[in-house]
Amino acid sequence: MSENQGRSGKRRPSRTRAGNPARSNTRPRQANRPNPAEAGLDPARVAARDVLRAVRERDAYANLVLPALLRERRLGERDAALATELAYGASRARGLLDSVIAHAASRPVEEIDGPLLDVLRLGAYQLLRTRIAPHAAVATSVDMVRAEAGPGKSGFVNAVLRRVSERTEADWVAELAPPADRDPMGNAAFRHAHPTWIAQAFHDALGADAGELDELLAADDARPAVHLVARPGEISADELALVTGGEVGPWSPYAVHLDGGDPGRLDAVREGLAGVQDEGSQLVARALVEAPLEGDDGGRWLDLCAGPGGKAALLGALAAVDGATVDAVEPSEHRADLVRSSTRDLPVTVHTVDGRSSGLEPGYDRILVDAPCTGLGALRRRPEARWRRRPEDVAGLVALQRELLAAAVALVRPGGVVVYATCSPHLSETIGVVGDAVRRHGLIGLDTGVTVPGVPRSTRPTPGRDGSAGTHVQLWPHRHGTDAMFFAALRRPGGAQ
């Protein structure tokens, strides 16, 4: 499945040690599936298992499935926290867990029945990456399988997890990771549960700071803090921190950090005073408003890739304070509806059109192109994404990013500003696209760092023909505690002073 399974497939201990063969055409007996409560199963683990199953069977997004499932089943706070930790943690670590499971089961994970594999991933995660007592991790996994699929299959799960429990994560890594001297990138990627191509992309983007790769991968593999945005005009970050028990974020004037918990339960979020938004994303929206224009700001702003509406909501709130208006473009009906709902009562008009041919009237003062991208910078918050994305995805996205940036250039007025942003640090999606636009359209690269004053070690020169590409901002989880957001502010020349 992942390229990190690497050596596990090559060295297989005897097939008999893991008990019953797991591959079977017989699905768990859905029709006879017992009610988990009646079967005495732990609701948190059942919820986590169901998330892993939805991700595997229907390519679902864990961070969309889990909250809905927690609400539907009315899990208490403790159970919800455990379900979240297990579902997200096991999704993030999937490649590493699969290598260990394959070794312990003496067969590739592709030969293990999907529903059993979900439980094995959950069990292996608890054994290797939590403080849950090993007997509890094994017993709850075995119970789940026995209740659904019978004693034969639960024996197999028992045997595999017992073998997993014989070593620590560090021991398994020492056994299964590619050797550091011959394949340092593969080794670092394996240790921190990342596909190698993503570790390589991070390495390339770090450039002269590539020595920080290990620290970056470790931060990217950890549970992120919850970031809230205090809606300007509604509540200040200080007030929000007070009512939520959180801490004011270090960089964005609107940010509050929480250690964990379900932000959907907070009154401030339910009442629309605050939203959930990574602090790096807040800085992107702020950069659009702070970037220096030539001439006056006529108050016509455009968010060209707006769905699901996080930045549009912050831009709308800032526009309301400044007396500006925002047009928000999103071609997907469903996502456009999400933008409408997140910008209700704000001076934002949503257009369900393609940003490359929006038909909107040119002459905008400020345009944000928060382009569709691989999302490699937000892997902490999209648990399964690292194992789903493929290197082949990059080229198609880069083509779309270039077209969207060209469309923005055609819509911005002379002297106006376009901020190009991605939640990916991949060089092809970032400075590749920006450098190309500067060359093709004769844009002026601005010093993007001035839009985020006080954020250390974030600004870099964008390589350009003659330095005209300006500087961009690259944020990193290990340095800034944010997603790895990239953004660059570009001005269309020719504005009258």
Ligand SMILES: C[S@@+](CC[C@H](N)C(=O)[O-])C[C@H]1O[C@@H](n2cnc3c(N)ncnc32)[C@H](O)[C@@H]1O
């Ligand atoms: C990175 S997301 C934007 C996130 C958003 N700005 C926010 O803060 O919530 C990129 C968005 O671009 C949209 N998109 C994809 N193709 C597009 C196109 N041709 N024109 C405009 N938007 C597009 C996607 O549907 C997606 O909602």
